Amino acid sequence: MQDFAIRPTSCGKYDLVVVGGGQAGCAAALAGARGGLKVLLIEAAGALGGSAVNCLVNPFMPDVTKVPDGNGGVKNLHLSQGMYLEFAKALDEEGIYSRPNPSATFHEESLKVILDRKMAEAGVKVLFHATLCGVKTEGRFVKAVAVATVGGVLSFEADTVIDATGDATLAAFAGVPFQLGRASDSLCQPMTLCFRICNIDVDAAWRAHGEINALYKKLQAEGKIKNPRENVLVFPTKLPGVMHFNTTRVIKHNPTDAFSVSEAEAIAREQVVEMFNFLKTNFAAFKDAALASTAPSIGVRESRMIEARHVLTQEELIAGTHFDDGIAAGNYDIDIHSPDGSGTSHYYFPAGVYYTIPYRCLLPKNLDNLLVAGRSIGATHEAQASVRIMPICICLGEAAGTAAVLAHETGVAPADVDASVLRERLRANGAFVG
Numbered sequence: 001m002q003d004f005a006i007r008p009t010s011c012g013k014y015d016l017v018v019v020g021g022g023q024a025g026c027a028a029a030l031a032g033a034r035g036g037l038k039v040l041l042i043e044a045a046g047a048l049g050g051s052a053v054n055c056l057v058n059p060f061m062p063d064v065t066k067v068p069d070g071n072g073g074v075k076n077l078h079l080s081q082g083m084y085l086e087f088a089k090a091l092d093e094e095g096i097y098s099r100p101n102p103s104a105t106f107h108e109e110s111l112k113v114i115l116d117r118k119m120a121e122a123g124v125k126v127l128f129h130a131t132l133c134g135v136k137t138e139g140r141f142v143k144a145v146a147v148a149t150v151g152g153v154l155s156f157e158a159d160t161v162i163d164a165t166g167d168a169t170l171a172a173f174a175g176v177p178f179q180l181g182r183a184s185d186s187l188c189q190p191m192t193l194c195f196r197i198c199n200i201d202v203d204a205a206w207r208a209h210g211e212i213n214a215l216y217k218k219l220q221a222e223g224k225i226k227n228p229r230e231n232v233l234v235f236p237t238k239l240p241g242v243m244h245f246n247t248t249r250v251i252k253h254n255p256t257d258a259f260s261v262s263e264a265e266a267i268a269r270e271q272v273v274e275m276f277n278f279l280k281t282n283f284a285a286f287k288d289a290a291l292a293s294t295a296p297s298i299g300v301r302e303s304r305m306i307e308a309r310h311v312l313t314q315e316e317l318i319a320g321t322h323f324d325d326g327i328a329a330g331n332y333d334i335d336i337h338s339p340d341g342s343g344t345s346h347y348y349f350p351a352g353v354y355y356t357i358p359y360r361c362l363l364p365k366n367l368d369n370l371l372v373a374g375r376s377i378g379a380t381h382e383a384q385a386s387v388r389i390m391p392i393c394i395c396l397g398e399a400a401g402t403a404a405v406l407a408h409e410t411g412v413a414p415a416d417v418d419a420s421v422l423r424e425r426l427r428a429n430g431a432f433v434g
């Protein structure tokens with residue numbers, strides 16, 4: 001007779017352990033290692049890049065606003081700089097599928113390799129195929145994390161821990177209170193399984209876009225299309241004859257319930273087949289097309305948002321609030337895909353108006369050495385709908401990793417890091433903090 005053998009094998013101590021190798025986690029790990037920390041980056045999948053890789057999310061959403069240039073004109077200001085621009089530049093220059101004309105579209109195969117190389121150069125120890133399965137806390141401190149691997153359960157101690165899982169899974173395991181989805185009913189923005197179709201006459205497909213949407217809406221109204229999304233959302237790719245579809249919509253499912261997510265994956269796959277058949281049957285541009293791939297995992301726009309020392313609100317965003325402890329900035333529209341049906345609502349920021357994100361949004365209320373970076377920081381459903389985009393998540397990761405460095409240098413807990421010093425260090429490293 002044998003019971004569950006879950007006693008972890010202890011694997012030593014790091015200055016910083018980052019759980020989640022999405023773009024936020026990668027930026028956090030890089031900032032930590034470049035600041036001299038011994039860093040472990042733990043990732044459940046087999047590659048870095050997070051949603052861009054596991055869920056085929058593309059392109060980078062815009063991060064630019066217009067500001068006065070001092071000569072009576074206006075100039076573009078990037079609100080996400082630092083490591084976001086570093087990643088984007090690497091995708092332009094070093095990628096397997098480089099971006100000859102820099103654009104927001106990138107190829108995830110390049111991103112994977114670029115991030116591997118950056119981690120190796122900075123000395124970050126990367127552990128793939130390792131899923132967080134436990135957290136040890138003492139008082140207001142996380143002491144160790146446990147991960148399930150093919151070789152058994154391993155544990156790692158750390159001075160500072162960063163939760164970059166996107167779902168605030170580590171924080172939840174550690175007892176940090178959170179809000180799931182919107183306040184009224186905990187429904188989250190829909191999940192979407194992205195997919196790619198190849199062998200398309202791409203120019204003809206763009207020309208037919210209006211016609212495609214008109215027929216889609218007609219068939220949806222007649223009950224012949226089940227997908228509740230209001231239109232066909234499609235983007236270019238770097239590959240000839242290939243288009244990227246971000247257009248499935250699974251509503252009223254819970255991204256933090258494994259059974260609910262499993263059901264969502266199957267529903268979304270049926271929507272992919274429905275969309276592919278619709279395009280191939282009705283439009284000449286798709287007559288020779290084939291379904292190239294669906295993403296390895298369904299994409300989650302929103303799940304848990306931690307109860308942080310500050311919870312960012314829509315009102316603060318719209319007012320263009322610049323916080324004293326702002327560590328990242330944004331003006332992406334408040335883009336809410338309906339959690340319970342058709343439609344997507346938008347609030348667009350006027351030119352020149354942007355908000356900043358306080359350092360306190362990364363700090364759980366009840367723990368002092370845990371930072372949360374990426375889409376699960378302290379924000380309401382509405383505010384999260386703007387801050388969740390990849391450029392901003394990278395900046396949040398960079399800020400969290402830099403805070404870990406300052407905590408180490410000054411011998412204080414991350415929660416006690418002086419935000420003005422953090423802002424100065426981020427600026428010195430090329431970030432924009434408002």
Ligand SMILES: Cc1cc2nc3c(=O)[nH]c(=O)nc-3n(C[C@H](O)[C@H](O)[C@H](O)COP(=O)(O)OP(=O)(O)OC[C@H]3O[C@@H](n4cnc5c(N)ncnc54)[C@H](O)[C@@H]3O)c2cc1C
Binds near residue numbers: 167
């Ligand atoms: C369908 C969809 C379309 C989107 N479209 C765009 C877009 O066009 N442009 C844009 O800029 N943004 C877009 N977004 C938003 C953006 O992709 C995400 O909000 C952003 O990538 C989140 O980054 P992150 O680093 O916080 O999390 P993620 O990128 O999700 O990374 C989290 C990482 O943690 C790992 N992980 C999770 N749990 C564990 C665990 N228990 N143990 C170990 N590892 C774990 C995951 O495998 C993953 O690699 C979209 C999102 C979705 C879902």
